[in-house]
Amino acid sequence: MRVELPAVIALGSNLGDREQALRDAVRAIDELPGVVVSAASEIVESPALKPDGVDESAPSYLNAVIAVRSAIGPQQLLDCLNEIEQRLGRVRTERWGDRTLDLDIITAAGPHENNDRLTLPHPRAWQRGFVLVPWAQMNPGAQLPGHGPVADLAAATTDVVLPYPAAPLMATVRSGRPS
Ligand SMILES: Nc1ncnc2c1ncn2[C@@H]1O[C@H](COP(=O)(O)OP(=O)(O)OP(=O)(O)O)[C@@H](O)[C@H]1O
Numbered sequence: 001m002r003v004e005l006p007a008v009i010a011l012g013s014n015l016g017d018r019e020q021a022l023r024d025a026v027r028a029i030d031e032l033p034g035v036v037v038s039a040a041s042e043i044v045e046s047p048a049l050k051p052d053g054v055d056e057s058a059p060s061y062l063n064a065v066i067a068v069r070s071a072i073g074p075q076q077l078l079d080c081l082n083e084i085e086q087r088l089g090r091v092r093t094e095r096w097g098d099r100t101l102d103l104d105i106i107t108a109a110g111p112h113e114n115n116d117r118l119t120l121p122h123p124r125a126w127q128r129g130f131v132l133v134p135w136a137q138m139n140p141g142a143q144l145p146g147h148g149p150v151a152d153l154a155a156a157t158t159d160v161v162l163p164y165p166a167a168p169l170m171a172t173v174r175s176g177r178p179s
């Protein structure tokens with residue numbers, strides 16, 4: 001199988017064992033047929049953003065970004081990510097509500113139509129420090145189509161995004177993959 005379509009996926013968790021949820025998700029994505037995780041950002045921590053603004057009373061999020069190369073197109077990739085969210089115990093209640101795991105596609109190559117089920121690039125990525133900061137750290141040369149260099153967007157954000165000391169996410173997949 002040819003594994004060549006690049007995509008960037010954002011991961012978030014603000015309930016339960018947040019770090020383990022991110023690690024389980026990265027491993028599950030790497031185990032998808034035809035999908036290989038090629039890079040991962042450091043884990044960052046940020047206060048929960050709700051539709052009315054930052055909610056300091058809600059549990060804070062751990063976030064990270066990964067790069068994958070995929071033999072499947074964007075819509076099929078999203079279906080797989082939704083299945084992983086369900087399998088790893090996501091409970092979906094309110095919009096932008098607390099969750100054990102959230103997986104969003106930020107950019108993805110390959111044919112697709114923009115609609116409610118899948119919009120690319122992710123329409124809110126450009127204004128989210130918890131996406132931009134780890135993405136720029138993972139790939140300082142990254143571009144967000146329509147918005148420019150991710151490093152510039154990350155440098156301009158006023159969002160609070162803090163380093164979270166943890167072992168590299170890539171260790172989670174490398175250890176499980178035959179050499
Ligand atoms: N690029 C995308 N990545 C993930 N989901 C998307 C994307 N574009 C559209 N969607 C759709 O958005 C719907 C709502 O997703 P979800 O409940 O995860 O939203 P959210 O994470 O609360 O908010 P946000 O989309 O602002 O991050 C999903 O059913 C999915 O089909």
Ligand SMILES: Nc1nc2c(c(=O)[nH]1)N=C(CO)CN2
Pocket residue numbers: 011012013046047048049050061063096097102130
């Ligand atoms: N800090 C932070 N806030 C959020 C996040 C997230 O991943 N991190 N995801 C949301 C819906 O996708 C809503 N708010």
